Amino acid sequence: MSIPQKKLTIGLFGFGVVGTGLYTVLQQTPSLNAEIKQVCIKHPEKKRSAPESLFTTDATALLEDAEINVIVELIDDADAAYHIVKHALTAGKAVVSANKKMIAEHLQELLDLQAKYNVPFLYESACCASIPVVRNLEEYYDNDLLQSISGIVNGSTNFILTRVFQDKIGFDEALLHAQAEGFAESNPVLDVEGIDAVNKLSILLNHAYGIVANPKKIVHTGIQNLDSHDATFAKEKGYEIKLVAQAKKLDNGEVAAFVLPQFIDPTNQLYNVRNEYNGVIIESGFADKQFFYGKGAGSLPTASAVLSDISALRYDYKYEYKKLHSSNRPVLTNDFLLRVYVRFEGLFQVPHERFERIEEWSSSEKRCYVIGVIKFNKLVDNNWWKKKGTSLVVLPDAFADGVEEKESVAEELLAVV
Amino acid sequence: MSIPQKKLTIGLFGFGVVGTGLYTVLQQTPSLNAEIKQVCIKHPEKKRSAPESLFTTDATALLEDAEINVIVELIDDADAAYHIVKHALTAGKAVVSANKKMIAEHLQELLDLQAKYNVPFLYESACCASIPVVRNLEEYYDNDLLQSISGIVNGSTNFILTRVFQDKIGFDEALLHAQAEGFAESNPVLDVEGIDAVNKLSILLNHAYGIVANPKKIVHTGIQNLDSHDATFAKEKGYEIKLVAQAKKLDNGEVAAFVLPQFIDPTNQLYNVRNEYNGVIIESGFADKQFFYGKGAGSLPTASAVLSDISALRYDYKYEYKKLHSSNRPVLTNDFLLRVYVRFEGLFQVPHERFERIEEWSSSEKRCYVIGVIKFNKLVDNNWWKKKGTSLVVLPDAFADGVEEKESVAEELLAVV
Numbered sequence: 001m002s003i004p005q006k007k008l009t010i011g012l013f014g015f016g017v018v019g020t021g022l023y024t025v026l027q028q029t030p031s032l033n034a035e036i037k038q039v040c041i042k043h044p045e046k047k048r049s050a051p052e053s054l055f056t057t058d059a060t061a062l063l064e065d066a067e068i069n070v071i072v073e074l075i076d077d078a079d080a081a082y083h084i085v086k087h088a089l090t091a092g093k094a095v096v097s098a099n100k101k102m103i104a105e106h107l108q109e110l111l112d113l114q115a116k117y118n119v120p121f122l123y124e125s126a127c128c129a130s131i132p133v134v135r136n137l138e139e140y141y142d143n144d145l146l147q148s149i150s151g152i153v154n155g156s157t158n159f160i161l162t163r164v165f166q167d168k169i170g171f172d173e174a175l176l177h178a179q180a181e182g183f184a185e186s187n188p189v190l191d192v193e194g195i196d197a198v199n200k201l202s203i204l205l206n207h208a209y210g211i212v213a214n215p216k217k218i219v220h221t222g223i224q225n226l227d228s229h230d231a232t233f234a235k236e237k238g239y240e241i242k243l244v245a246q247a248k249k250l251d252n253g254e255v256a257a258f259v260l261p262q263f264i265d266p267t268n269q270l271y272n273v274r275n276e277y278n279g280v281i282i283e284s285g286f287a288d289k290q291f292f293y294g295k296g297a298g299s300l301p302t303a304s305a306v307l308s309d310i311s312a313l314r315y316d317y318k319y320e321y322k323k324l325h326s327s328n329r330p331v332l333t334n335d336f337l338l339r340v341y342v343r344f345e346g347l348f349q350v351p352h353e354r355f356e357r358i359e360e361w362s363s364s365e366k367r368c369y370v371i372g373v374i375k376f377n378k379l380v381d382n383n384w385w386k387k388k389g390t391s392l393v394v395l396p397d398a399f400a401d402g403v404e405e406k407e408s409v410a411e412e413l414l415a416v417v
Numbered sequence: 418m419s420i421p422q423k424k425l426t427i428g429l430f431g432f433g434v435v436g437t438g439l440y441t442v443l444q445q446t447p448s449l450n451a452e453i454k455q456v457c458i459k460h461p462e463k464k465r466s467a468p469e470s471l472f473t474t475d476a477t478a479l480l481e482d483a484e485i486n487v488i489v490e491l492i493d494d495a496d497a498a499y500h501i502v503k504h505a506l507t508a509g510k511a512v513v514s515a516n517k518k519m520i521a522e523h524l525q526e527l528l529d530l531q532a533k534y535n536v537p538f539l540y541e542s543a544c545c546a547s548i549p550v551v552r553n554l555e556e557y558y559d560n561d562l563l564q565s566i567s568g569i570v571n572g573s574t575n576f577i578l579t580r581v582f583q584d585k586i587g588f589d590e591a592l593l594h595a596q597a598e599g600f601a602e603s604n605p606v607l608d609v610e611g612i613d614a615v616n617k618l619s620i621l622l623n624h625a626y627g628i629v630a631n632p633k634k635i636v637h638t639g640i641q642n643l644d645s646h647d648a649t650f651a652k653e654k655g656y657e658i659k660l661v662a663q664a665k666k667l668d669n670g671e672v673a674a675f676v677l678p679q680f681i682d683p684t685n686q687l688y689n690v691r692n693e694y695n696g697v698i699i700e701s702g703f704a705d706k707q708f709f710y711g712k713g714a715g716s717l718p719t720a721s722a723v724l725s726d727i728s729a730l731r732y733d734y735k736y737e738y739k740k741l742h743s744s745n746r747p748v749l750t751n752d753f754l755l756r757v758y759v760r761f762e763g764l765f766q767v768p769h770e771r772f773e774r775i776e777e778w779s780s781s782e783k784r785c786y787v788i789g790v791i792k793f794n795k796l797v798d799n800n801w802w803k804k805k806g807t808s809l810v811v812l813p814d815a816f817a818d819g820v821e822e823k824e825s826v827a828e829e830l831l832a833v834v
Contacts, residue, residue, distance in 0.1 A: 021703070025562070025702065025703070029562070031743065031744065031745055130703070130704035130705065130707060131707060132553060132557040135553075135556065135557055136549060136552075136553070139552065139556065139729070139734075140549040140552055140725050141725070145442070145446070145724070269710065272689065284721060285442065285721065285724075286438070286442070286547070286717045286718065286720045286721030286724060287547035287711060287712065287717070287718050287721035287722070288547065288711070288712050288717065288718060288721075289711065289712075290547060290548060290709070290710065290711035290712075291708075291709070291710040291711065292707070292708070292709055292710075293686065293707065293708040293709075293710070294704060294705070294706065294707035294708065295704065295705050295706075295707075300703045300704070300705065301703065301704055301705060303703045304701060304702065304703030304704035304705075305704070307562070307702075307703060308557050308558070312556070315737070315739070317556075320732070322732070326448060327448065328448055
């Protein structure tokens with residue numbers, strides 16, 4: 001018995017390090033039964049490690065070639081990527097993309113296009129590069145017992161935070177290191193301000209809970225306001241700070257979601273996720289906590305995920321978005337309480353009116369901070385906590401206080417048996 | 418748009434803690450569209466937390482009920498399980514099983530039955546309980562770039578080793594602890610001697626490489642011969658000992674596979690896998706190392722995997738065994754060199770004729786050991802290394818010496834780009 005495999009004829013957009021690697025592997029691995037027919041590039045004058053006849057600058061040549069049944073899109077420009085993907089899906093071609101920004105910002109439309117033209121659109125590499133988190137949420141955690149996802153999904157900021165905590169250097173210096181090592185863009189705003197992470201969270205929310213949310217509407221920040229006082233506080237308590245993308249089903253069945261810096265204690269699996277690595281904890285009814293770890297940035301891990309998507313297309317795999325079509329799809333909420341640390345400037349400027357309850361505050365000439373419980377809604381309505389000189393970091397037992405946690409199915413079961 | 422979901426009518430074998438939990442969750446989760454119609458049990462006199470009408474002792478009543486389209490088999494007895502599964506598949510019913518021993522020992526026949534009757538047979542819970550390793554090998558790492566799998570797949574032995582290294586107690590005492598905590602059977606031979614682990618490795622080999630191997634033919638041992646001298650040696654070198662199931666593609670494309678105790682250094686992700694947890698490292702061409710971690714033993718993690726399998730049946734999911742049907746399926750080999758530590762008894766009894774090369778030996782009245790390179794074949798031919806008083810532990814860079822490692826695709830690519 002042999003499983004029928006589709007012959008894939010690929011039109012590739014972009015021939016950077018990921019595209020080049022992909023080309024090499026597909027050539028060396030005939031068993032994949034996939035061939036790159038043509039590559040669309042922007043700069044024909046660059047020297048390439050492939051025959052000249054492979055290249056074109058004419059996107060339409062690929063998109064309207066009836067023989068090409070798969071478009072692989074590996075370009076930086078999110079707007080150009082959007083038009084390529086839209087054109088390809090409309091033309092009935094399967095698409096593989098790594099562009100999280102483009103996918104997150106056009107999620108609803110891309111879902112509609114897939115449904116309308118009934119073509120696969122795969123993008124495992126857009127979330128955590130080599131970690132198969134999209135596929136696992138889609139296929140394995142496909143029932144409604146998923147309690148939370150919590151992950152380090154941006155390699156650049158994690159590299160910076162690792163330098164701050166391991167090498168005990170300042171945030172500015174750490175950013176320079178990250179840039180020198182190629183782990184941060186020369187304009188690092190997308191990474192450092194949490195935009196890349198919230199784009200990924202938006203994609204994950206769809207596969208985890210069937211929620212389609214504009215990333216701009218999800219509360220997020222990055223590590224841009226953290227400073228050495230925050231690092232010192234963390235070290236005193238035995239924590240590290242990580243930028244965490246989190247989604248959690250609350251007691252009422254609604255879902256809380258945000259990207260915020262968090263204090264992580266050593267018992268948390270995310271504590272040991274360092275440098276450019278990513279890690280994701282998935283908590284579900286029975287399985288307790290599961291942890292997925294792997295390289296979250298870099299050309300090869302990205303190529304790995306792209307290759308797995310291409311490989312899946314041989315068997316006509318597509319995301320079924322089961323949770324999106326489920327009758328009891330949960331909704332996002334901002335109506336919950338969160339335990340946070342807020343550092344502020346001005347010795348007598350305790351922002352107490354922001355808090356429902358204050359557990360601790362400390363004001364000295366060196367540093368001022370408050371620990372307490374806030375209404376999450378107050379972060380949505382107002383950007384006071386993002387202002388320069390203020391930093392907000394989520395505490396380890398963020399939901400424990402004042403918010404009743406959903407009694408876990410595990411506990412319910414233990415009561416039964 | 419709504420995805421068509423099959424209504425599942427389940428016949429359940431076994432109503433222990435996993436079965437009971439499953440029953441509860443399915444009752445509480447109508448969206449799963451799955452109902453347990455009848456439960457076959459062995460001891461009708463036991464008090465059960467479900468209506469009496471649900472139970473029967475007549476297996477045929479379930480297996481020949483045309484309305485039942487799914488058999489979930491959660492019994493201990495591997496022989497009885499085999500007959501149930503065979504009967505069910507032959508009758509065209511989908512089957513979910515957690516019985517690794519039964520699956521590993523009857524793998525070829527079960528593959529044939531699935532092919533012949535074209536019915537799904539899912540068994541995610543049989544390997545590493547809650548960690549979706551079978552599904553990921555099957556679906557995500559489905560090309561031929563998989564370099565190695567290396568995992569802690571038995572929770573009981575890992576619990577014992579954790580006690581030895583963390584609590585600094587002896588192996589015998591640690592086993593008693595494990596039994597007291599319910600992590601080891603009263604007859605712990607299956608766990609302690611590595612039989613459970615090699616059963617799981619046999620299942621993983623199929624999904625990783627398309628190799629069907631009788632677990633009895635795979636070199637394996639457990640932790641039964643380890644003693645405090647081995648633990649002391651490990652601590653001196655900064656290692657811990659773990660029982661590791663490993664499969665690795667060698668330079669020539671053939672696959673080495675074994676279950677042996679290994680010295681693990683702190684840079685290895687398996688180092689931090691403790692107690693009843695399992696962890697699996699999957700190394701593939703591009704993605705570098707990926708690590709999956711979760712609870713590998715216990716009723717709830719097992720139930721979690723069973724539930725995911727049931728959930729997948731709603732969409733008629735089945736393993737496609739793509740690698741089994743691939744034209745370039747690798748074969749198992751015992752023809753390779755391995756770096757090991759061997760502790761032996763008898764001051765002047767250095768087993769030097771077993772080694773190709775000896776790197777270090779130490780003989781004193783307290784302990785005698787050799788470190789060197791052996792031909793793996795010599796472990797297959799002869800059981801000298803399993804004798805009482807002798808222990809063999811694989812060293813961290815096991816394949817590095819004398820065995821050329823396959824140049825990784827990643828390196829090849831870096832050379833290209």
